[in-house]
Amino acid sequence: MTTIDFTAPAFDGDGPVEPLAGNVRFGAATAAFQVEGATHADGRGESIWDRFCRTPGKVANGDTGDVACEHYRRWEADLDLMAALGLETYRFSIAWPRVMPTGRGPVNAAGLRFYRDLAEGLLARGIEPIATLYHWDLPQALQDDGGWGARDTALRFAEYAAACGAALGDVVSQWITHNEPWVVAFQGHAHGTKAPGIRDWPTAIAASHHLLLSHGLATQALRAAVGAHAEIGITLNLAPIHAAGPGEDHAGAARRMDGHLNRWFLDPVLRGHYPDDMLDHYERAVAAGRLVDQRNGDLPVIAEPTDFLGVNYYNPQRVFAAPENGPLALRHAPAPPPTTAMGWEVDPGGLHELLLRVRRDYGPVPVYITENGASFDDPPEAAGLVEDAQRTAYVRGHLEALARAVADGVDVRRYCVWSLLDNFEWEHGYDKRFGIVHVDYRTQRRAPKRSALWYRDFIAWMRRLRG
């Protein structure tokens, strides 16, 4: 293994984070399309993100995923980097179009091989692999047949899940079906800001239902393929929602946004039904002919028991009532400072609030924080290091909030910072940097940021506390 020479320890060992030393394993997350590059290698098929990147005006600077961080070729060095940081767990995603280039039919052994090598390489370095099956890169051939707007895609996803389980079940025991189905359904099919770039609310509602159904079907298929020892969950992007003004109208808007973002996904997965106050959206999608109502059969599948809930937390949201504005009749208020380079509010307390709410309303479900992190306009690299004080403070603040949640009884088992590397940030292209490790896209050189060194020392400290 190559040794990576980092500079002096950066963790000062104070801060009320001891409760985290109990059951939490620490790591980092990435996603296939954001880091791998090599979009034509070894028989990979086209994905909706390849197509979206090539649609003029959709992605900043016309950036694409063709090269990204070249992780597909540099994965061994990247694993050495993870080992040098002392990561205990690594969340990556499997690209469906590598495994099944047209989304269905025989598996592409060369594509699967990459993920086997990766998982074996992680295990050899003592790092736990967590595999996400879907981080937004649908095979374009399935999109051509209706994508997530079509029920059939859910059945294809279950076949893909079974193939991944059969091929990798001996080296991967942590599985996530979907990453952020809200983003896939609504940013992809209502706002049109992400692939496939559709703008139609009833289609987005149908997509959300098919995504949820596919989660349940894939959970069943994975269990059958991998066996009882596998731990399976879904990752949701959740946020506390606040009314941006006083009075019942704004409080109502906050309830609608909460129903839309949080309960629309939590309720079916953990309680087996859609929230009553949001059901009219489902019914209108049925009336519009986008969805065939098979709720009675589907909901028990969607509620198939899982082993953990993956939570991605970045920021809370603030909304005003706006009767004329869209199907939810609300508008987002500008985020109060401090904000990140994405314009997202920095509020570590929101993580504590969110986790306590999930436990209060849904019971003691084990939680994996599958993403948390921040993009800032980092200063340039100097002497091989990027001084990203703001990101370090962000991560530290959220770990302290997480420790309070654990002390208050929330069963947290993983924490993955987003992201290991600077990478392709979807419609923002390479402009937004979330990595704790800096990537020079001209040379592909990786340089640690201060946050990576801080995190390395934090993990080492947690290890010492565990004894």
Ligand code: FCB
């Ligand atoms: C999440 C995505 C992840 C990354 C972060 C910043 O919504 O899951 O891929 O883009 O946001």
